[in-house]
Amino acid sequence: MARYLPLALLAIVVIVVQQIAQWSDATYYLTQLTMTAYYSLVIVGLCLLMGYAGQISLGHAGFFAIGGYLSAMLTTHDLMPYQGNALFKALGSLGLLVHQQDLFGASVLHVTPWAACIAAVLTAALIAFCLGIPVLKLKGHYLAMATLGFGIIIFRVALATPLFGEADGISEVPGFTLLPGLTVSGDFAARTSNYYIAWGMVLLTMLLLSQLIHSRIGRALRAIHGSEEAARAMGVDTARYKLQTFVLSAVLAAVAGVFLTHFNGGLGPSEAGIMKSVRYVAIVAIGGMANLWGALIMGVVLNFLSLRGFFGTYDDAVFGAILIVIMLFAPHGLLHRGILRELKNLFRKNGHGPA
């Protein structure tokens, strides 16, 4: 089936890149490629929301931060002072808490990473649900402004709350053991396995989302994008599908936040910043909006270059510039089906430029 060919191709590329890095003794690239993979989860989720359902969000860094911050806080904040509390006793007896030793040998009590991850992702989903009900009634600029407002709130909360480490963020976040022997952490020895964990998650997400967009729901989402009134008249419950898509994309962003935080061992308020949200939107736009693979490819390329420091201190400026240039000259993005025809037009004598 043609639909599964890109997935197989991606799996092969992932393996080949790892092998090349191994042989050429350049495994340090795998670290940035792992981080890139997690950012890609945010981007493909946003692509579903923006490109297919036609609903913009300028607050997706907020959902990423909710996932990352909650998971980091729960797995690092010492619960020893509350040990006697009945609630924490109950949590402990459920195996959700873990005793550890800190740097100075003192005993500390944390939430286990699995419990923290589930709590963080569920919280993000709940917030997306409660936020989505009112704001998804808005359209276009108004929706953009409302989600921007949400992003600003999350950023300021992260920056101002002592529990979230204020401007320093949270560090010393422990590894997240998914299965015995498979831990999400920045541990040098676990570099290759982490690369495969991250890309495995991207592959799984791409499989689920590409099946979704070719399903009854995927068609309904594109119908909503095309004409909400006509979609409703055909029996599509537009409010419900927009909300479900919003929550799904928020969950993907939160999962990415959780995993990347455990991989990096911490996170800071810049992950919740508006420029991060703008960057995600810019990448979806340059990838061709309703094009999951385009968004994934552009996300990998641009995030990898950004993480390698290719754009220097002008990092955010580059993404701002991309947004302007794309909107002016290629509103359908760089990677879409008509691109070959447009390129031909560009090089033909009497051709007209991109429409």
Add this chain to the structure above:
Amino acid sequence: MALLELTHVHKRFGGLHAVNDVSFAVQPGQIKAVIGPNGAGKTTLFNCIAGTFPPSEGSVHFNGQPIEGLEPHRIASRGLSRTFQNIKLYPGLTALENVMIGRHCRSRAGFWAGMLRLPSTFREEREIRERSLEYLELLGIADLADSEATSLAFGQQRAVEFARALAAEPTLLLLDEPAAGLNIYETAEVARLITTIRDRGITVLLVEHDMSLVMDISDEIVVLSFGQKIAEDTPHNIQQNTEVIRIYLGEDDAAD
């Protein structure tokens, strides 16, 4: 029992009384037309029936159940399908995909089923595709199935919209000016099509400007003027009705 029954329906927009105390019924198997000059409130009345907005007052019963104030997607899944005066197809989707959306309320796969592509989803998807192709064939545009719907010729787009509305398997089809923008040959084609639809057991309520179309195919006609119903009768009697002639042709001509 009437399939659709409007009782004292009013619609006000601020100070504008767009629909003023309109009552009529549509019997099963009928082709009924609503006519009237521009601004008579025909499309507003349609939107009140289809749920685009609720009537300010009055009730709308469909199959004996009140539907006024229900959301459009709920009304659609009860078997009331519609087309739009200015065609509303989904850009970026093929003609076939547009028609497949029409089957949305006759299928069920949700987010999880779609993501996991369960065997039942796979079967449902095949059924949706096959049935949608049948409707394209019924309208004689099966060869356009894979063309982008919004790039088709105007008449063809109208046919896709018809197919999409029929794919929902409605018991009542609302057609908002189906002949608008069509030439006389295409209009004759639409007339033939509407009778075909009726012969398949679907009741039709249409709003139309084109008198020839309405007079040829309708069983009954409702005439609106400034939001009020001024006549309801067979086409033959409507043509004789002096009040109707007056609003269509003007006072002086009617006196002649």
